[in-house]
Amino acid sequence: MRLPLFGCAFNGAATTAVRLxxxxxxxxxxxxxxxxxxxxxxxxxxxxxxxxxxxxPSALSPHFVSTDIGPAQAVFGGTDLLLEKVREALTCKPGxxxxxxxCVSGIIGDDIRQAQMLSNKDTKVIVIGxxxxxxxxxxxxxxxxxxxxxxxxxxxxxxxxxxxxxxINEVGVSNQIESNYSSMVxxxxxxxxxxxxxxxxxxxxxxxxxxxxxPLNILASDSEDSHRIRSRLQQKYGCRFMDGALPVGFExxxxxxxxxxxxFDRSAEAEEIIRTxxxxxxxxxxxxxKDLTGKKILLTTINAGLDWLLEAAAKAGMCFVWIGVLNYLxxxxxxxxxxxxxxxxxxxxxxxxxxxxxxxxxxxxxxxNYTSAMEDGPYxxxxxxxxxxxxxxxALPVLRRWAKLFVSGKxxxxxxxxxxxxxxxx
Amino acid sequence: xxxHCSTPVSPDGITGMIFVMExxxxxVTLLNGPMGCRFYHSTTxxxxxxxxxxxxxxxxxxxxxxxxxxxxxWFFRQQRVPCTYLDGDDYVFGSIEKVRDGLNYLRDNIxxxxxxxxxxxxxxxxxxxxxxxxxxxxxxRDTVMLESPGFSEGFDRGYEQACLQLLRQICFSDxxxxxxxxxxxxxxxxxxxxxxxxxxxxxxxxxxxxxxxxDCGISVNCFLGADCSCDEIRRIPQxxxxxxxxxxxxxxxxxxxxxxxxxxxxxxxxxxIGFDAVEKMFxxxxxxxxxxxxxxxEKSRKARALAWYKINGIYQSCGLPQGALFSIAxxxxxxxxxxxxxxxxxxxxxxxxxxxxxxxxxxxxxLRELLEKNxxxxxxxxxxxxTRAELVFSDANxxxxxxxxxxxxxxxxxxLPGMGYTDLVKKSHMGITGALFLTEQVLNGLMTRx
Numbered sequence: 001m002r003l004p005l006f007g008c009a010f011n012g013a014a015t016t017a018v019r020l021x022x023x024x025x026x027x028x029x030x031x032x033x034x035x036x037x038x039x040x041x042x043x044x045x046x047x048x049x050x051x052x053x054x055x056x057p058s059a060l061s062p063h064f065v066s067t068d069i070g071p072a073q074a075v076f077g078g079t080d081l082l083l084e085k086v087r088e089a090l091t092c093k094p095g096x097x098x099x100x101x102x103c104v105s106g107i108i109g110d111d112i113r114q115a116q117m118l119s120n121k122d123t124k125v126i127v128i129g130x131x132x133x134x135x136x137x138x139x140x141x142x143x144x145x146x147x148x149x150x151x152x153x154x155x156x157x158x159x160x161x162x163x164x165x166x167x168i169n170e171v172g173v174s175n176q177i178e179s180n181y182s183s184m185v186x187x188x189x190x191x192x193x194x195x196x197x198x199x200x201x202x203x204x205x206x207x208x209x210x211x212x213x214x215p216l217n218i219l220a221s222d223s224e225d226s227h228r229i230r231s232r233l234q235q236k237y238g239c240r241f242m243d244g245a246l247p248v249g250f251e252x253x254x255x256x257x258x259x260x261x262x263x264f265d266r267s268a269e270a271e272e273i274i275r276t277x278x279x280x281x282x283x284x285x286x287x288x289x290k291d292l293t294g295k296k297i298l299l300t301t302i303n304a305g306l307d308w309l310l311e312a313a314a315k316a317g318m319c320f321v322w323i324g325v326l327n328y329l330x331x332x333x334x335x336x337x338x339x340x341x342x343x344x345x346x347x348x349x350x351x352x353x354x355x356x357x358x359x360x361x362x363x364x365x366x367x368x369n370y371t372s373a374m375e376d377g378p379y380x381x382x383x384x385x386x387x388x389x390x391x392x393x394x395a396l397p398v399l400r401r402w403a404k405l406f407v408s409g410k411x412x413x414x415x416x417x418x419x420x421x422x423x424x425x426x
Numbered sequence: 427x428x429x430h431c432s433t434p435v436s437p438d439g440i441t442g443m444i445f446v447m448e449x450x451x452x453x454v455t456l457l458n459g460p461m462g463c464r465f466y467h468s469t470t471x472x473x474x475x476x477x478x479x480x481x482x483x484x485x486x487x488x489x490x491x492x493x494x495x496x497x498x499x500w501f502f503r504q505q506r507v508p509c510t511y512l513d514g515d516d517y518v519f520g521s522i523e524k525v526r527d528g529l530n531y532l533r534d535n536i537x538x539x540x541x542x543x544x545x546x547x548x549x550x551x552x553x554x555x556x557x558x559x560x561x562x563x564x565x566x567r568d569t570v571m572l573e574s575p576g577f578s579e580g581f582d583r584g585y586e587q588a589c590l591q592l593l594r595q596i597c598f599s600d601x602x603x604x605x606x607x608x609x610x611x612x613x614x615x616x617x618x619x620x621x622x623x624x625x626x627x628x629x630x631x632x633x634x635x636x637x638x639x640x641d642c643g644i645s646v647n648c649f650l651g652a653d654c655s656c657d658e659i660r661r662i663p664q665x666x667x668x669x670x671x672x673x674x675x676x677x678x679x680x681x682x683x684x685x686x687x688x689x690x691x692x693x694x695x696x697x698x699i700g701f702d703a704v705e706k707m708f709x710x711x712x713x714x715x716x717x718x719x720x721x722x723x724e725k726s727r728k729a730r731a732l733a734w735y736k737i738n739g740i741y742q743s744c745g746l747p748q749g750a751l752f753s754i755a756x757x758x759x760x761x762x763x764x765x766x767x768x769x770x771x772x773x774x775x776x777x778x779x780x781x782x783x784x785x786x787x788x789x790x791x792x793l794r795e796l797l798e799k800n801x802x803x804x805x806x807x808x809x810x811x812x813t814r815a816e817l818v819f820s821d822a823n824x825x826x827x828x829x830x831x832x833x834x835x836x837x838x839x840x841x842l843p844g845m846g847y848t849d850l851v852k853k854s855h856m857g858i859t860g861a862l863f864l865t866e867q868v869l870n871g872l873m874t875r876x
Contacts, residue, residue, distance in 0.1 A: 004502070004511040008462030024431045030547045031578040032438035036466040038823065039843055046822045049829065050845035061827035063431045068578040074551065092431045103460065103548030104577065107517055132548060133460035134514040422491075425476055 005137035009130035010102045011037050012141025017128070018062035020149065022095035022204045026065045028082050028112055029102025030074075033132065034066030044175055056178060058202050065089060069104055079110045086115045090123055095205030096153070099127045100145075106131025124205075126152045139225060146200060146229060153208040156237060160215035163264045164196035166239075167246075169229050170220040171387065177201060180220075180390045184246060187257060187391070190273050191266040212237055216263055219245040222305060222334075246390045249308025250281050253392045277392040284396050285316055291403035293317030298363035300324040300354055300374075301384060305334050308388060310341050312395030321361040324349045365402060376415060380405045430811060430831060434755070435823075436783040439584025440575035441467065441624070442675075443544050444507060446588035446651035447570065449475070449623040450659065452539030454532055457509040458525055458556065459546025461502070464511075468504040470842075475623045475653055480505055481537040492536065500528050508532065512549055522554050529563040539656040540596075542570040550574040568656060570595045580784040582674040582757065585622060589650055589679045593686075598660055614715040615645045617665045617683075619676030619691075621652035626821075626841050628652060630854030635698065638857050641721040642712045650679070663687040666715055671697060672759050674786045690714075695792070697759055698856045699864070700767030701726050701733075722858070729858045733865045737772070744874050748773035753805075753815035755780040755824045756841050758789035762796065764819055764840060767861070769800050772868060776805035777815040817871045822846075836871030838864075 010029065014037045017025045027034045045059030067085050069078045082099065089097045099115045112127045119125045128148050130141050146169070165188065170177050185195060196214035197207040217233065219226040222245035233239040242263070247256035254274050261270025295318045299306075303325050310320065323344045325335055336342055346353075351374075358366060358377065365380045374381055382402065388394045440463065447455040448471040457464050471477070480492040500508035510516075510524040525543065532541065541564060543556055550573060557571045570592050575584055618635065625631055632653060636646050647665040648658040668683055668691040670676040680691035692711055698704045705719075705726050712719040740746055752774050754761050758781045768774040776797070781790070797803045810824065811831065818825055818835050822845040825837030839845065840855060854860035 002513060002515065004461060005513050006461055006502075007465065008460050011462045022427050024427075030438060031436065031580070032440045032463070032547055032575065034435045035437050035441065036463065038435045039466050042823050042826060042843070043846075045830075046826050046843065047846045049826050050822075050847065055830050057830045060823075060830040061430060061432070063427070064435070065431065065433045066435055068433075070578045071576070074547075074577050089431060092428050094427045094431065103517070103546075104551065107548060107551050131514075133462055133512065134517065138462065422479060 005133055007138025007141075008103070008133040009135035009137065009141030009144060010100055010132045011040060012138035012143075013100045013128045013130045013145035014064075014141075015040050016142045016145040016200055017098045017100065017149070018064060019058055019198075019200045019202055020096065020098070020205060020208070021058050021063075021202050022206075024063040024065060024089040024092065024094045024097050026067065026082070026085050026089060026097060026099045027102065028067045028069070028078065028099055028105045028110065029132070030069045030104055031066060033102040033104075034064070034068070038062075038064060044177075048175065048178075054178065063094065069102075074104060074108060077108060077110055078105055079112070079114055082110065082112060082115060083118065086118050086125055090118065090120065090125075094123055096123060097125045098149075099125065101127075101129055101131050103132025103134065106134045124152060143225065143228070147232065149200065149208065150211075150233070150236075153205055154211045154237065155209045156212070158210050158212040160240075161213055162215075163191075163193045163266075164214035164216075165193060165242075165260075166197045166199055166211060166214040166217045167195060167201060168199050168217050168219050168233070168241075169223070169226045170198060170201040174387050176387050176389055180246060183389065183391045184218075187253075187273065188260065191257075191261055191264060191269045193260060193264055193266070212239070215240060216260075217241045221245050224331075248305070248388050248390055249311060249394045250277075250392050251311055252308060253277075253390070281392060281396070284393075285312075285399075288399050288403050289317050291406050292399060294319075295364040295402075295406065296321045296361065297365045297367060298322050298354075298358060298361060298379075299367045299384075300349075300369070301326065301335060301367070302369055303327045303329070303331060303334055304386075305336075306384070307336050307338065308394045309384070309398065310336055310338065312399060316399055318365075320344055321363055322346065322357050324354055324357075364406065376411065430827075432827075434780070434782050436757075437581040437624070438547075438575065439577075439579050439581065439587065440544065440546060442581040442584025442586075442622075443572050443575050443588040445471070445474075445622055445624045446585055446592065447542040447544065447572075448506060449651040449653055450540060450592075451653065451655045453542060453656070454536060454538040454540075455507050455542045455544060456500075456525075456528055456532065457507050457544050457546065458521055458528075458549045459509065459512055459544075460548065461509055461511045463546040463548075464507055464509040465504075468507040468509075471506040471623070472504065473848075474842075475629065477506060482535065483533075483537050489537070500531055512546070517548065517552060520554050521549055521552055522556065522559055525554070525556055526559050526563060529560065533564060540568040540570065542572060542592075544572045545574060547575055547577055568596055581624070582672075582784060582786075585651070585675045586678050589619070589676070590682055592651075592659070593662070593679065593682060596659060598663060613643060613645045614666045614717060615647040615664065616667045616669045616711070616715075617648045617650060617662050617689075618646055618652070619650050619668055619670050619679050620672035620674075621649055622675070623652055624842055625652075626839055626844060627849075627853045627855050627860070629849075630852035631856040631860065633852055634854040634857035634859050638704070638708055638722050638725075639711075641725065642708055642715075642719050643717040644711065644715060650676075663689065665689060667692055667711065669711060670694065673788060674757070674759055674784075696766055697763035699763040699860060700771055701730055701858070701861050702771065703763065703766065704857055704861065725858050729862050733862060736869060737865065740869055740872065740874050746872050746874055747868055750774045750817065750872055751777040751815040752817045752819065753778040753780075753810060753813040753835075754818075754840070755782055755810050755820040757781070757783045758785055758793060760840060762789055762793045764864075765793070766796055767864065768819075768868070769796070769802070771861075772865070774817075774868075776800075776802045778808045778810050778813045779805040780810045781806075816873060817868060836873075838867050838871060 045056040048054040247253040257270045261267040482490045668680045670693040708719045708722045819840045821841045
């Protein structure tokens with residue numbers, strides 16, 4: 001039995017391609033495909049604008065065109081329609097035109113490569129044959145887009161110079177993208193280091209062309225996909241990468257800042273940054289200890305790095321009693337690098353076992369990726385932030401929240417009303 | 427690059443189809459397509475309306491809720507719109523086995539009163555005969571097969587096709603088919619066609635309209651596809667009148683019901699947005715059914731009085747809202763209905779009017795007539811990117827896009843997607859409460875003098 005494909009390559013590729021801010025993305029498919037994809041692209045932008053007044057142009061107003069394949073094209077082919085849309089797009093003189101194919105255009109056999117022939121001296125037409133789900137899932141679409149754009153745009157003759165870095169593989173749809181980027185730029189600027197290109201966050205075709213100007217590359221996330229991109233850029237262009245990814249939590253960020261300082265000969269500045277941030281960090285932990293010390297935590301999680309949380313909780317005097325890891329991809333456990341936490345990890349469990357462990361170990365705090373997975377009980381139940389912010393102080397808001405929850409002891413009486421819901425709406 | 431380059435992107439037929447079926451209580455909609463076509467519909471359906479918990483098939487009258495931790499197969503842990511997750515091999519070898527497996531799973535694990543299978547655009551090209559598979563797997567159950575969602579034909583087309591297919595495929599009992607089932611002496615009832623759970627303020631609109639019908643001594647038999655039950659759909663032939671709120675979504679359905687059951691229908695001039703439109707609609711329907719609209723008219727008078735006081739306060743200080751520029755980007759019927767209210771009641775002036783989706787001839791004609799009467803036809807010609815309006819009425823994609831280009835205005839959401847605001851208190855743009863809420867949004871959105 002084939003595994004389900006989550007999302008489709010078309011959506012993954014289009015969501016990634018719009019981050020090239022001076023390019024026009026033409027999606028070749030029916031209006032339905034363009035509609036879902038646009039909602040995916042704009043959801044973060046709308047939420048940020050509404051809740052925080054933050055304007056994210058590429059997520060609010062992408063250069064995004066649909067060919068809107070109709071019944072006639074579904075029968076007789078839609079290549080002519082696509083070429084007409086590409087010609088129209090070229091009149092806007094964009095940095096590039098990127099064509100992405102959907103299931104329907106793939107099934108009917110449209111040859112989207114014909115669009116490449118319309119490239120001119122100013123604008124390259126780039127085609128990504130995602131063919132909807134035919135090329136794979138959402139992540140495969142991101143890979144396909146990233147690789148194609150690198151191959152088509154990076155100028156191999158550019159040489160490294162100055163104190164520049166590239167940021168590689170920011171997660172596509174996340175509220176944290178821009179705040180993480182701002183935090184990183186803030187730290188780097190204190191060492192006089194600048195960002196050359198975000199591959200692929202918001203970037204221009206010009207920045208992609210001069211991608212190799214940066215002597216050092218930084219992974220935004222420590223994922224299989226990031227590692228794959230790193231290998232590809234190393235092999236193809238000889239790019240140098242810093243170990244690890246954008247740092248999360250105090251210890252990780254200290255190591256990261258030192259490595260940047262070492263690389264760009266800015267070690268003194270790096271140590272000064274760490275001293276300043278450590279003082280803030282320790283003062284905050286001191287304030288929290290009276291509410292957190294001695295509290296027991298039972299944790300269930302997917303297999304994702306949580307050292308930022310484990311280290312900070314332990315420093316605040318809390319102790320972990322059991323860690324259940326749902327390792328559904330059967331990968332090497334990456335929740336922690338610390339042996340004292342590793343020995344608490346149990347990968348063979350179901351929800352019945354979690355309930356038994358809760359009974360047996362009587363934790364004060366039960367953490368899970370989804371709070372709905374556990375019933376309420378004589379403990380505080382909370383969700384683990386799935387996409388933590390980068391930087392020195394990632395864990396502090398989380399610890400402050402727990403302290404407040406322990407002190408208030410409030411759960412909200414709304415939880416008692418599930419039976420009312422069932423009675424009213426069943 | 428020379429300016430911004432994009433084309434308006436509107437929901438397509440598949441979205442219209444899925445949200446008709448998701449607007450039926452007790453219906454499970456199985457999407458036969460890739461998972462990429464599913465996430466938006468699953469998430470949005472859950473967000474738009476209150477769906478009860480899923481239950482296991484009833485055994486001996488005992489109802490056991492489904493444990494969502496185990497809702498992996500076909501649902502992928504989202505409660506709405508299970509999916510056959512088609513991939514490239516399925517496009518080559520067919521989707522019948524997957525659909526059969528999915529139906530077997532749903533039959534054995536989930537309680538439902540009706541089941542709909544909706545093909546994605548790609549799946550509709552395969553040509554599988556799924557109707558036979560559904561009948562074999564779920565004999566005697568209410569099922570609906572929606573073979574083709576169309577290609578770029580728009581939300582309204584999908585909505586209407588889903589309603590028509592639903593009414594053609596569902597079993598009405600003999601007694602329900604009979605026109606004489608409409609007993610004399612009972613409170614007259616209507617079916618409402620054209621409302622969707624995908625309306626921005628659907629729950630409030632539905633409640634408001636139901637209340638106004640009740641005030642006229644009319645009961646609503648069924649809001650088709652807008653939080654109706656399967657029983658209400660089966661009772662559709664019993665209504666005295668079908669009310670078409672939006673002809674682009676309901677006129678063909680009304681024609682079908684007239685032909686099959688002899689039920690006459692009434693088509694609203696515009697959506698019931700604004701006092702004039704509401705008073706006319708309920709007066710007309712009351713006249714047809716021989717009821718009295720006086721309570722609705724009285725409610726409207728009181729609401730107009732309240733609105734006058736608040737509008738007058740602002741008018742006295744700065745002359746607004748009269749002459750304030752507004753722009754709208756929405757479907758044709760919404761542009762017509764909102765424009766009529768804003769121009770004729772509030773005295774505002776249209777700056778840019780952009781019709782999204784399919785332009786239907788009847789709506790287009792009415793819109794042009796309205797604009798000609800108000801010397802404002804040029805509003806249809808100007809691009810939205812050039813708007814100078816104080817107020818922009820549209821969905822959050824348009825509003826966000828214009829804001830990111832540096833335009834300064836107040837955005838008022840009239841269609842989806844929204845910015846992400848979670849509504850608990852039901853709000854409405856339709857009916858009398860809707861006219862007040864809309865006036866409130868306009869007054870609060872104007873930059874009045876301090």
